């Protein structure tokens with residue numbers, strides 16, 4: 001039987017959420033570029049905001065996938081994460097995050113990192129994960145990103161199945 005929350009939460013469009021910051025010396029390595037872990041932390045936060053604003057339910061990060069650090073980010077640069085819910089399963093949400101960096105004086109903007117985070121809506125205590133609203137796909141870009149998210153979700157399903165099988 002479907003969870004009653006599904007009827008109460010109509011499908012909705014996902015907005016592109018933006019989160020800006022500036023790279024401080026304690027976030028950099030010996031080469032003066034930003035630590036990968038700090039990049040991931042910012043992306044995780046942006047993913048949480050996108051998921052929370054989309055479903056208005058408590059969420060946890062279940063996994064991160066396919067994070068490509070393409071271009072290094074330097075100390076003092078302004079960084080901005082653009083996060084959007086691109087796929088929803090029954091209780092999980094895939095968020096795509098693009099991280100841009102720009103020189104604070106020159107304003108040249110570059111796409112440095114892209115990653116995907118799976119977030120799961122959780123209930124209180126021992127309650128199982130809760131259903132999330134459906135996602136309305138407004139345009140071709142959203143439909144294309146949905147397919148990426150679907151692939152990621154399928155990968156998670158296969159991985160978890162294999163993990164379960166290898167436990168016996």
Ligand SMILES: CC(C)(COP(=O)(O)OP(=O)(O)OC[C@H]1O[C@@H](n2cnc3c(N)ncnc32)[C@H](O)[C@@H]1OP(=O)(O)O)[C@@H](O)C(=O)NCCC(=O)NCCS
Nearest residue numbers: 060061062063088089090091092093118120122129156157
């Ligand atoms: C994520 C978590 C809630 C899943 O709980 P669970 O009982 O295994 O959940 P279920 O098997 O019922 O699966 C629920 C959903 O989570 C998804 N999921 C479970 N583990 C996942 C993983 N490792 N990666 C991505 N998605 C995952 C499932 O695919 C399923 O999605 P669907 O309903 O859209 O098909 C649980 O593993 C957990 O609490 N993990 C710790 C989270 C955490 O501490 N994060 C860091 C701090 S926020």
